[in-house]
Amino acid sequence: MFGSVFTSATGLLDRRFTVNVLLPVLVWAGGLTALAIGGIGWPAALTWWKARAGAEQAWLAVAAVAGVVLLAYVAAGQTMALTRIWEGYWPRWLARPGVAVQRRRWQRLDLRTPGGYARRYREFPVDEPDLLPTRLGNVLRAAESYPGDPERYGLDAVFFWPRLYLVLPADAREQVDRCRGALDRAVLTAGLAVLFPVAAVPVVVWSGGSWRLWLIGAGAAVVVAVLAYRSAVDGALAFGEILRGCFDLHRLTLLDRFGLVRPETLEGERALWMALQQQLYRRAADEPELLRLRPAPDQ
Amino acid sequence: MTFRLRDRATSPYVVADDPAVAAPDRWTVVVDAHGEPVTVLAPIGAADGVPQEVAFVLAGGDTPVAEVLRLLEPDDVVVLTEAGAVTGVWAGDGLADAVMAGPSRFTTDVRLPGDIRIPEVRRRCRYAEGGAVCHEPMSFVEKPSDLPGCGNPHGLAAHRFGW
Numbered sequence: 458m459f460g461s462v463f464t465s466a467t468g469l470l471d472r473r474f475t476v477n478v479l480l481p482v483l484v485w486a487g488g489l490t491a492l493a494i495g496g497i498g499w500p501a502a503l504t505w506w507k508a509r510a511g512a513e514q515a516w517l518a519v520a521a522v523a524g525v526v527l528l529a530y531v532a533a534g535q536t537m538a539l540t541r542i543w544e545g546y547w548p549r550w551l552a553r554p555g556v557a558v559q560r561r562r563w564q565r566l567d568l569r570t571p572g573g574y575a576r577r578y579r580e581f582p583v584d585e586p587d588l589l590p591t592r593l594g595n596v597l598r599a600a601e602s603y604p605g606d607p608e609r610y611g612l613d614a615v616f617f618w619p620r621l622y623l624v625l626p627a628d629a630r631e632q633v634d635r636c637r638g639a640l641d642r643a644v645l646t647a648g649l650a651v652l653f654p655v656a657a658v659p660v661v662v663w664s665g666g667s668w669r670l671w672l673i674g675a676g677a678a679v680v681v682a683v684l685a686y687r688s689a690v691d692g693a694l695a696f697g698e699i700l701r702g703c704f705d706l707h708r709l710t711l712l713d714r715f716g717l718v719r720p721e722t723l724e725g726e727r728a729l730w731m732a733l734q735q736q737l738y739r740r741a742a743d744e745p746e747l748l749r750l751r752p753a754p755d756q
Numbered sequence: 757m758t759f760r761l762r763d764r765a766t767s768p769y770v771v772a773d774d775p776a777v778a779a780p781d782r783w784t785v786v787v788d789a790h791g792e793p794v795t796v797l798a799p800i801g802a803a804d805g806v807p808q809e810v811a812f813v814l815a816g817g818d819t820p821v822a823e824v825l826r827l828l829e830p831d832d833v834v835v836l837t838e839a840g841a842v843t844g845v846w847a848g849d850g851l852a853d854a855v856m857a858g859p860s861r862f863t864t865d866v867r868l869p870g871d872i873r874i875p876e877v878r879r880r881c882r883y884a885e886g887g888a889v890c891h892e893p894m895s896f897v898e899k900p901s902d903l904p905g906c907g908n909p910h911g912l913a914a915h916r917f918g919w
Contacts, residue, residue, distance in 0.1 A: 472822075540869045601870040613874045619866045627829055627855070700868075734874045741877045741899035 473634075474533065477642040482529040485649040489660050492674060496666025532649070536641045539648040543689060544594030555590020563588060563595075579694060593690050600697030604704040610723075612730035614704065616738055617711065624714050625707055636699045640692035643685050650682035718749045761824060762817030764854070765836045765844030778808055783833065783845045785812075791840055796833045796847075810847075817843055821854070830855045881906045883918035890918060 494502045509517065545552055563581050567573035582588060582598045583606065589595050601614045625633065654675035661671045712719055715733065720726045728747055735742040742748070768782035776786045778797035786795040796812040812833040815824055824834065830852035836844035876897055881890040883906060892907050894917055903916045 537867060537869055544869060546869075546871075597868075598870060601868055605873070613872055615868045615870045616872045616874060618868045622866050627827060731875070735877055738872065738874045739877050739896070739898045741879075741896065743878050 473638055474529070477638050478533045478536075478645060479526065479529040481642065481646045481649055482532050483525055485653060486525050486528065488653060488674060488678075489656060492657050492666055492670060493660050493664040495670050496661060496664025532645055535648075536645055540597075540641070540644050543591060543644055543647065543686065544597055545590035546594070547590065552590040556588050559588045559590060559592070559595055560585065579697065593686070593693055596690055596693040596697060600693070600700045603697075603701045604708070607727065610704065610708060610730055611727035612704070612708065613734050613738075614700065616734055617704075617708075618700075621703060621707060621711050624710050625703060629703060629707065633696075633699055633703065636692065636696040640689060640696050643689035643692050647682045647685035647689060650678045650685060653678035713751075716750050718751050759821040760817060761815055761819045761821055761834060761836055761846065762844060764821055764850065765817070765834065765846040767845045767847045767850070769842070769845035771842050783847055785835055785842050785845065787842065791842075793835050793837070793842060796835060796845075825855055828855050879917075879919065881915075881918045883912065883915045885912045885915075888912065890915070892917075 497505075506514070545555055547555075559581075563577070563585065566577050566581070568577060577583075578599070579596065580592070580599060581595050582602050584602075587598055587602060589598055604610050604612050604614045604617075622630065622633070654671070657671055657674055660666070661668065709719060712729070717729065717733070720729050728744060732742040732744050732747040736745060736748060769785055770779050770782050771785050771787055772779075774786050774788055774794055776784055776797065778784050778800045780800045782799055784797040784799075785793050786797065788794050793812065793814060796810050797808050798810050800808075810831065810833050811829070812835050813824065813828065814835055814837055817836045817838050828834070828851070832851065832855075833845060833847040834851065835842060836846070876895045877899065878893060878895050881892040881894065883890040888910065890906060890908065890910060890912055892909055894904070894907070899919070903919055906915050906917045908914060
């Protein structure tokens with residue numbers, strides 16, 4: 458019954474949503490349900506289910522699937538907020554110990570060795586004040602600060618990414634989506650795993666379940682959270698490289714789509730990006746005269 | 757429920773033998789002697805920058821939309837053929853929107869989780885008096901609607917910051 462309703466429901470949904478969001482939410486809800494049934498007792502639950510009429514079973518199945526899908530949509534909408542939490546965008550007092558740990562790791566890197574330098578490049582921002590309290594945060598910040606580095610292009614990745622994304626070729630967008638999907642799935646799974654022991658408390662209380670079972674569930678959730686977090690870091694490393702590549706290869710296409718004259722030197726390009734981002738974001742630029750539009754093709 | 761291309765192929769079109777000229781208000785699918793599409797011409801008067809001959813993708817009407825979207829660019833044209841005949845065209849804004857929305861476009865795809873860190877605008881005061889320019893530097897979070905008073909370090913007449 459549940460299987461056929463679920464198959465019909467997932468047929469209506471996109472595969473990416475099903476894999477990245479619905480599946481983790483389904484496992485999470487399934488775990489809570491198992492805890493509740495464990496409290497009630499499997500024979501009692503089975504007897505209760507068999508006592509329902511066919512139509513009632515069908516409605517219950519539809520309601521359960523609808524509930525899971527609804528929860529999945531809510532979870533999908535919170536992915537960005539969850540990512541920021543895992544990254545360490547916390548109040549300063551809470552972030553301080555984590556930043557101290559990350560700073561020690563950052564300071565221990567020997568930039569004269571290829572391994573040490575590569576690690577800094579992939580996993581840490583260049584400047585110490587930019588350190589975040591978690592590894593995931595620093596991996597993503599390293600990628601986000603790559604195009605903005607004044608020794609590279611000096612363009613703000615967070616600001617320009619939605620615009621660059623619109624001009625990426627379809628195959629590049631697909632790679633971006635795939636890497637971002639893996640990151641989102643891992644972040645969501647880690648978040649749900651952390652939430653599981655908390656959400657399980659009222660379930661155990663309501664069903665009169667066993668706290669020993671809750672402890673086992675909580676332990677399993679911690680293991681899942683750790684593994685999912687590690688996957689998120691791996692996903693962020695891959696996404697970070699794709700992000701850098703998109704800016705390296707397609708930023709000039711973006712300039713063209715803005716209709717601006719391409720600068721002849723890297724130095725000129727940096728100044729142009731600065732002027733453009735200031736003009737668009739802050740409504741004024743240090744050097745607005747750099748923003749020269751290309752003549753229309755027929756002129 | 758899976759959406760098929762035939763559900764989306766509602767753009768107006770005309771089939772014409774080669775050589776053909778573009779129709780004013782519809783897509784022109786130019787076919788060879790065997791009825792195979794060889795070129796697609798954009799409607800005359802389509803948005804500036806759209807070339808008259810456009811890249812097109814041939815597909816069957818039964819093809820799921822999600823399978824094709826990954827392969828398309830926003831300015832492509834999808835020509836549907838069934839049993840050797842052209843049966844529909846999907847192009848223009850509808851297709852561009854679908855390509856940008858993608859098979860599934862999550863809000864996280866188009867946003868990075870970090871914070872925007874664009875430096876404040878730093879300008880020098882352009883107030884001039886008797887050939888002397890003030891040049892006092894000042895930072896602004898954005899262009900102010902009311903300009904503040906200038907620090908006036910060179911002792912010119914009291915003035916507002918000269919943008």
